[in-house]
Amino acid sequence: MRARKLTFAALALVAGLSLTACQNDDDAAGQADPSSGSSASAASSSGGGSDSGGTDDAGGKESSAPDSNGSASGGSTSGGSGSDAKGGKCTTDGLKITALDTFIDGDRDGSIAVALTNTSGADCVISGFVGVDLKTNTGTLSATRKGDPGDPYTLKNGKEIDSNVSYPLNKTGGSGIRITGLVVTPPNETKSVTLAWPGESSLPAGDSGNGDQILVGPIGSAGQGG
Numbered sequence: 001m002r003a004r005k006l007t008f009a010a011l012a013l014v015a016g017l018s019l020t021a022c023q024n025d026d027d028a029a030g031q032a033d034p035s036s037g038s039s040a041s042a043a044s045s046s047g048g049g050s051d052s053g054g055t056d057d058a059g060g061k062e063s064s065a066p067d068s069n070g071s072a073s074g075g076s077t078s079g080g081s082g083s084d085a086k087g088g089k090c091t092t093d094g095l096k097i098t099a100l101d102t103f104i105d106g107d108r109d110g111s112i113a114v115a116l117t118n119t120s121g122a123d124c125v126i127s128g129f130v131g132v133d134l135k136t137n138t139g140t141l142s143a144t145r146k147g148d149p150g151d152p153y154t155l156k157n158g159k160e161i162d163s164n165v166s167y168p169l170n171k172t173g174g175s176g177i178r179i180t181g182l183v184v185t186p187p188n189e190t191k192s193v194t195l196a197w198p199g200e201s202s203l204p205a206g207d208s209g210n211g212d213q214i215l216v217g218p219i220g221s222a223g224q225g226g
Contacts (some may be wrong), residue, residue, distance in 0.1 A: 087123035090155055092191040094120030097184050101198040102164070102222065109166045112199045113222040114184055117160040127152040130163045131185030131192070132216045136203070137178040143216040150218055162222035167214045168204055176202035187219060 096117040103110045114130055132143035170176035185192040
């Protein structure tokens with residue numbers, strides 16, 4: 001009887017130890033799962049953040065970094081040459097001014113052409129009338145403008161444009177008014193140039209009674225050289 005009680009006690013002890021061991025294993029497993037899950041979550045979070053953040057940061061810096069022109073990388077720049085194509089105003093210093101006799105036998109009046117050649121190195125814009133003054137032995141005689149001034153004209157570098165000047169011929173047989181020089185002022189300029197007079201040497205003295213006078217046509221009135 002005593003031996004049977006000892007056997008039951010031993011079995012009970014073994015069962016208790018087995019339950020205790022199982023419980024300890026379950027506790028250990030339960031503790032391991034959260035830590036491994038936490039580690040995996042942390043690793044995943046750390047790895048994804050570096051890739052995404054690195055790419056975004058690099059992309060942002062590239063798109064906003066200035067290039068050598070001071071513009072954002074990838075942006076477009078435009079030149080201002082398009083806006084300066086017709087050039088500025090033609091000036092006295094940028095023009096070669098000459099005059100030549102264009103009188104043809106049989107013409108009622110004498111005539112000369114005042115030629116303006118663009119030597120500025122760039123295209124320029126010109127319009128209106130040249131100022132024309134004849135220097136004579138009795139004083140200066142200014143030409144009267146005749147005609148429509150027309151639209152502004154782009155005078156290309158190296159090209160020429162002319163104005164026609166007409167004047168009365170001295171048919172009186174006398175010495176008349178002797179012409180000693182020609183003063184030309186380009187349109188909208190105040191600086192003049194003085195040239196030798198290329199036409200007939202004199203004008204009729206006084207009023208000839210037929211309305212003859214010195215007239216200057218607009219720019220281009222004597223043709224243009226392109």
